[in-house]
Amino acid sequence: MTSENETRPDQVDVLLVTGMSGAGKTTAARVLEDLDWYVVDNLPPQMIAPLLELVGRADGALPKVAVVADIRGRSTQRTDLDHAVDEYLKQGIMVRVLFLDASDDVLVQRFESVRRPHPLQGEGTLLDGIAAEREALDNLRHRAGVVIDTSELNVHELGREVRQAFSSEDAETLRLTVMSFGFKNGVPKDGDHVADVRFLPNPHWVPHLRPFNGTDREVADFVFADPGAGEFLDHYTAALRIAIEGYLRESRGYATIAVGCTGGKHRSVAMAEELGRRLREQTPARVTVRHRDLGRE
Incomplete structure (x- = not known):
């Protein structure tokens, strides 16, 4: 029986940290510790319930618990993780998934750099292990609140x-990243919305503008001198406001809006800067603008 001073499990913020081996779970766990989360690494799914019971006896001392879990060498781990999330949601326990x-190419490079085999590799190749893990975690990836x-x-x-x-600061606020990128370097895989602004005239072909980028006034003025730029931005901002309202209703914490041009230097940068400014003014979201390919050759 829970005493008046004890914290019930349904009052604890529980975060399941999972994903591909080599994708950065250890780094994420360290950052969460710095944010005052109580982090438990490599915990079997069956042990999450006893952990929460112990946390409930901590008199509110551990309101945020992050559990780092994956499928290291266990074929049943995927089912166990899915089942654990389902059970806690049924009990009213707040469970989020990061x-x-x-x-695949980056994961191979990371494993080769440390000269370690993949946990699911067995007698196969690194790519065999990565493919097996990706398939096993597919359902968890789709139900994750933050990818x-x-x-x-x-x-x-x-x-x-x-x-x-x-x-924890502004915890109830949706965090948006507006990211410019170049299509020639690949579309960001974590983009929830992807916009293509290659229909606009390219400053790259204007000799005196080529050395500048979209954060410079000369380039931004050139981009928005085209009537299509303002018209597109008006309609796209309006559409994103509807999406943001839905995210807030669903208590989603994070989303990425990717804006691309050819190289990620001129048009997409100027558009991302202006889009970020408008979203800050017109929505309650906390907006960060990031330029992925700016400075890349």
Whole structure:
């Protein structure tokens, strides 16, 4: 029986940290610890319930618990993780899922750099292990409230993404990242919305504008001198406001809006800057603008 001073499990904020091996779960766990989460690493799903029971006896000392779990070498782990999430949701316990992902090529490079086999590799190749893990975790990825693709992130950038998503400051506010990118470098895999602004005239072909980028006034003025730029931005901002209202109703904590041009230097940067400004003014979301490919050759 729970005493008046004890914290019930349904009063604890529970975060399941999972994802692909090599995608950055250890880094995420360290950042969560810095944000005052009580972090338990490599906990079997069957042990989450006893853990929460113990937390409930801590008199409110541990209101936020993050459990790092994956499917290291166990074929039943996927089912166990899904079942655990379902059971706690039925009991009214707030369970969120953070899923860390990365491209196959990047994961191979990371495993090769530390000269370690993949946990599910067995007698096969690294790619065999990665494919098996990706298939096993597919359902958890789709039900995750926050998905972070770490392919293009260093440990500091990943830390910033985790802090934005799970810092207690403005915890009820939707955090939006507006990210410019270049299609020639690939579409961001963690983009919830992807906009293509390659229909606009390209400043790259204007000799005196080529050395500048979309954060410079000369380039921004050129981009928005085209009537299509303002018309597109008006309609796109209006559509995103509807999506943001839905995210807030569903208590979603994080979303990424990707805006792309050819190289990620001029049009997408100017558009992302202006889109970010409008979303800050017109929505309650906490907006960060990031330029993925700016400075890349």
